[in-house]
Amino acid sequence: MKRIQRVVRNVQPHWVGDGFPVRSLFSYGEEAAEVSPFLLLDYGGPYEFSPTDHQRGVGEHPHRGFETVTIVYEGSLEHHDSTGSHGTIGPGDVQWMTAGSGVVHAEFHSREFARTGGPFEMVQLWVNLPARQKMSPPGYQAITSSQIPRVDLPQGAGTVRVIAGEWPGTTGPARTVTPLCVFDLRLTAGHEWTAPAPEGHTTIVLVQHGRVTVNGQSLASGELAILGRSGTDVLIHCESEAMVLMLTGQPIDEPVVGHGPFVMNTREEIRQAIHDYQTGRMGRLSP
Numbered sequence: 536m537k538r539i540q541r542v543v544r545n546v547q548p549h550w551v552g553d554g555f556p557v558r559s560l561f562s563y564g565e566e567a568a569e570v571s572p573f574l575l576l577d578y579g580g581p582y583e584f585s586p587t588d589h590q591r592g593v594g595e596h597p598h599r600g601f602e603t604v605t606i607v608y609e610g611s612l613e614h615h616d617s618t619g620s621h622g623t624i625g626p627g628d629v630q631w632m633t634a635g636s637g638v639v640h641a642e643f644h645s646r647e648f649a650r651t652g653g654p655f656e657m658v659q660l661w662v663n664l665p666a667r668q669k670m671s672p673p674g675y676q677a678i679t680s681s682q683i684p685r686v687d688l689p690q691g692a693g694t695v696r697v698i699a700g701e702w703p704g705t706t707g708p709a710r711t712v713t714p715l716c717v718f719d720l721r722l723t724a725g726h727e728w729t730a731p732a733p734e735g736h737t738t739i740v741l742v743q744h745g746r747v748t749v750n751g752q753s754l755a756s757g758e759l760a761i762l763g764r765s766g767t768d769v770l771i772h773c774e775s776e777a778m779v780l781m782l783t784g785q786p787i788d789e790p791v792v793g794h795g796p797f798v799m800n801t802r803e804e805i806r807q808a809i810h811d812y813q814t815g816r817m818g819r820l821s822p
């Protein structure tokens with residue numbers, strides 16, 4: 536059984552732009568090795584937005600050296616970027632963006648969601664790239680809800696949406712650079728079962744709604760457990776109906792040097808990233 540290294544609780548929300556009330560449940564600034572290959576997890580919402588004619592969100596900003604994974608549960612987002620790409624991410628959809636050598640983009644509520652308002656819930660996860668892939672060309676995987684397989688757990692314990700990696704017998708649609716899994720679980724009260732987590736892989740469990748005991752540690756809504764690399768099993772006991780995000784990944788044991796939206800291996804690479812952004816070499820958003 537994997538041991539719990541750390542439990543994250545009582546994180547206060549802050550606003551990213553005027554569109555994203557997020558709790559940063561972990562970030563590479565604190566314990567990069569502990570969460571590797573993941574860098575950051577922002578849990579956005581749940582939040583009720585009033586209708587508006589204004590598109591809330593965050594304007595032009597860059598990324599280099601990693602991937603951003605945006606999972607939308609409620610509400611709808613729109614993005615556009617320096618490669619000319621543009622899209623909408625709705626409930627159940629996932630955007631897997633490889634920033635690689637650099638993307639400049641903007642992330643907003645979709646026009647339609649802004650107009651109607653309503654409940655909003657999302658996660659943005661940052662996944663590190665190994666040094667040899669940090670300057671690879673940027674790219675997107677727009678994964679729609681219908682492309683994500685849903686698997687039933689035994690004995691009616693709930694369902695798993697396999698976004699990335701393999702749940703025994705089912706492979707998720709996201710292409711990943713290093714071995715990792717992203718599972719979106721909907722759980723039924725009263726069940727106990729064992730989730731698969733590979734030996735040597737970091738494992739992280741976020742309880743979004745409900746109360747779940749993870750390897751003996753009880754977690755409430757908005758709480759997260761970081762489990763160690765050794766061992767294989769994660770014992771889940773669902774105390775109430777619950778929604779859970781589970782991540783596993785092979786650590787990338789390389790230096791992590793970050794500055795805001797740039798995550799590289801050395802200070803010199805960070806200086807270069809800032810210079811490249813400021814001189815327009817990561818591109819610009821077309822007006």
Ligand code: MN
Binds near residue numbers: 596
């Ligand atoms: Mn961004």
